[in-house]
Structures are given as C-alpha cells and as structure tokens.
Amino acid sequence: MEQRHYISPQELTFERIGDILEQQYTLELSQEARDRIVSCRNYLDDKLEKTDRPIYGINTGFGSLCNRSISAEDLGTLQENLVRSHACGSGPEIPAVIVRLMMLLKIHALSYGHSGVQLSTVERLVRLYNENILPVVYEYGSLGASGDLAPLAHMSLPLIGEGEVYHHGKKRDSAEVLDELGLSPVKLMSKEGLALLNGTQFMSAFAVWSLIQSRRLSQMADVIGALSLDAFDGRIDPFNHRVNQIRNQAGQIYTARFIRQVLQDSRLIARSKNHVQDPYSFRCIPQVHGATRDTLTYAEEIVAREINAVTDNPTILPEEDLIISAGNFHGQPLALAMDYLSIGLSELGNISERRTYQLLSGKRDLPSFLIANPGLNSGFMIPQYTSASLVSRNKQLATPASVDSIESSQGQEDHVSMGANAATKLYQVVNNLERILAIELFNAAQAMEFRRPLQTSPFLEDLLEKYRQVVPFIQNDQPMYVHIDRTIHFIRQFDIQAKTSGFSD
DSSP states (O other): OOOEEEEOSSOOOHHHHHHHHHTTOEEEEOHHHHHHHHHHHHHHHHHHHHOOSOOTTTSBOSGGGTTOBOOGGGHHHHHHHHHHHHOOOEEEEOOHHHHHHHHHHHHHHHTTSOSOOOHHHHHHHHHHHHTTOEEOOEEEOOOSSSSSHHHHHHHHGGGGTOSEEEETTEEEEHHHHHHHTTOOOOOOOTTHHHHHHSSSHHHHHHHHHHHHHHHHHHHHHHHHHHHHHHHTTOOSGGGOHHHHHTTTOHHHHHHHHHHHHHTTTOHHHHSOOSOSOOOHHHHTHHHHHHHHHHHHHHHHHHHHHHHTSOOOSSEEEGGGTEEEOOOTTOOHHHHHHHHHHHHHHHHHHHHHHHHHHHHTTTOTTOOGGGOSSBTTBOTTHHHHHHHHHHHHHHHHHTSOSTTOOOOBGGGTBOOOOOHHHHHHHHHHHHHHHHHHHHHHHHHHHHHHHTTTTSOOOHHHHHHHHHHTTTSOOOOSOOOSHHHHHHHHHHHHHOOHHHHTTTSOO
16 A cells, blocks of 8 residues: 655654655645645735845845846746756765655645645655655765755756656656656746755755664674674673663663663673673763763754754745845755764774774684684674775764865855855764674674674574575675675664564663
C-alpha cells in the first residue's frame, strides 16, 4: 500500500524525514498548505497592482542591482533569468538522497505561505519528487549567505524546462523528460525565482542526512567501544553510575549507562583484573563519546528549527500587510552547528582509532597485530594505517568553514557563512567515521576470538554471531579491503535502535 506524507506548515521531524526517505513516501500538499500558498500569491498580485514603490527582487534587480527597476511585463522574465544565471555550480554531482532532501525541504518551506509562489510551481516540485525525476545539482557554488543560490538554481531549472535530470537512472535534458510526460515548463511569476533560490535547503539537506547518520553511528561507537573494552580485558569501574553522575554531563551519563547495559552479564568484564587502570581511549569513553552526543543534541536543535522555517527573501506577511527584505537566508546558524558537529564526530573517530591501536599492541595477552603467527603474517597491521589516514583526514575536514567570509555582489553581500562548505565537509566526516568504526569492529571481533572460551555479554555475543556470518576470523594474511567493506555494510544494516529498544533510560 502506498504511503503518503501530507506537506503542511507543521513541524517536520528527523524521524519523519527518515521514514519518508526509507519507505519512499509519496508527497501531497495538505489543504492548509494549498490555502496558505494561494492566499499569499493573491496578496502579492494585489499588492503589485496597487503600488509603484520598489520591492526588492520582485520589481527590482538582485544583489547590488537592487536599485534597478523592472517593468511589470518583465517580472516573469526577471525570475526565469535569475534561475538561469545562478545555475553555475561546479564539481561533483551531489548524491541523489541529498537532492531528494533538498526538494522535500523546499516544498515544506514553501507550504508556510510566506514566499509568494504559485500553487502550480509547488505542485510541479511535488510531481518531480514523486516521479523520482531528480535535478542534477553540483557540490560547489554556494556561499551559504543569500541562501544556497547555485545549488537551488540547478534544482529549479527543470521547472522551467532547462538543465538536466536523472530519470529512470539516466541523465537527460529536462525538456525531453517533461515533453514525454506531457508537461509544459512552469511560467514563473514575480518573486518565484527568489523563493526557489533563496533558502538554506542545500545546507539543511546535508545537515539532516548527517544528523540521521550521526545518531546511528554514535550508538554504534558505544557498542563497538564496549566490544573493544571487553576484548582488551578492560575494567568496568569507569562506567560506574555515581562516578559519571557527579560530573553532571548529560551525554557522559547516558553513554556510561548505555555501555553498562551493552556489557551486562559479560563474564570477561566481571572477572578480576591484574591491572588497575586502562588507557584513556577505554577509560574515558563516557567523557569523549558523551561530549559528542551532547554536540549532536545541540546540532539537532538548530537544524530542527531551520527545516521548519521560512528562509527565502523577501518575506511576505499577508496578515500584517508587510513585505520585508531581510536576511533569513543567511546560513550562519547552520554553519556553526555543522562545524561543531564535524569536530565532535572527528573526535569519535579519533578515539576509535586509538582503541584499534591498543588492540594491536601485543598487550593484555593478545598477540601482536591480532594474528596467531606474527612475522610470517602482518595480520591487522595495515587496517590501522587506513584508520589513521581517515582520522587525519577528518581532522583536516574539521577545520571550521564558518570562520571564513569572502565579499560578493559588489559589496552588497559583504559577510557570508560558508555554510555550504561546512555541509559538504560534514558529509565526508560522517562517511569517514563509519569506515573508522568498521575497522575497529573488524579488529575487536578478531581480538575477542583470542579470549575464548570466555564470553562477552549476550548482547555482544549475538552481534558477533551475526558478524561472523559475513566476516570470518582471519587465520593468515589475505586482502583486508573486502572484509572492511563487508563490515561497513554490516554496520549500515545493523538496526541499533531495534537492538537496544529494551534498554532502560
């Protein structure tokens, strides 16, 4: 049965977005959204008939050309020219899932009825989304200030029958696809180009995807860290409730409790230890993982506000009889949040690689490089190199983009957020973190075999049983990239939320 999501000016959550994408919901405008869009458009048309005063971007030029007046008969051409001229992205094409998110978030933002678009324009966007006709959008071009101008221009080109799209997996000219479907290009009216291009949907799409993945990877980092702790014959003492409670950091308290639950009834963790302390990468898991979890919570709050906001310009307020040119398109809130999240996720990978290194070190009765016959075999020596390379790359990517600004539009746009660069960097950090965690899991599972016949917790034994169905114990040297790729796939398929649903808060 087809599942449907009704677009309305109500809160859109990360959970709902995840369902829309994963279960391929069909979009439909709610009646409230339709009414708001039509009411705002009627107000704008009426206002233009009754006033001769300049209204930025509606009957004037754009940016530093805001003092150039545009005649009434050229208002539609002005908006189409805006879309054409701003479609100047470059670099790699962004992933299809991000394009779909951009379209979903733009449709949602327009549903609030403060943008002045035609109902038919929004309906066309909905149809393109539902028929999986995805515009070709490029990674570079947005300064994250006047909205994501270049990426959103590429997203909007197919509305006017220009640009390229993917349809049935093939890249084609938009005009050809529209013609096959019996669709005429949309004739843009006043304000519509600005409504489509102004806005933070490129940044927001990357942020939403990254947050959904980051929450999953944060939980997986705890699970994999717990497995490494037990395989290293670590101590449970640092995860004591009272010890973490008196630090009074929410993420730390949650992480310590979660790992205690993951390790519940482990014979390994419960046995007496000859050592009194573990290295920081094990002992400080609650503090480090917990700080990243708090970073995630902050970023989620900022991004949740943004995807439920009106971010184009000028803003139309029919109830107050106001059309105001302001700066809601500026991406600074997102830029700062995404830079902060990149730093937090980079540290999650940093400490993961350190645990991998410790497991290989020949300590705690584990063989050097986790292989039974080291020397003849290099064992797990080089996967750690790969992890270290990825960690170093993430450190570079974690350098904030938001501290930079380059003047544009002849000085009219003299401070920009560079949030689009923060967004695309964050996307890379998330993907790299997944690889780093996969390498730790690969190593921790190998190390655990040298503890047999002792067992870890029932939860982790169940994980290991499933993992061994796709990745074997390594007896002798063999190409490792295959097993790393399979481990990445295993992490993606492991439903961490379902597996831990019985854990108490």
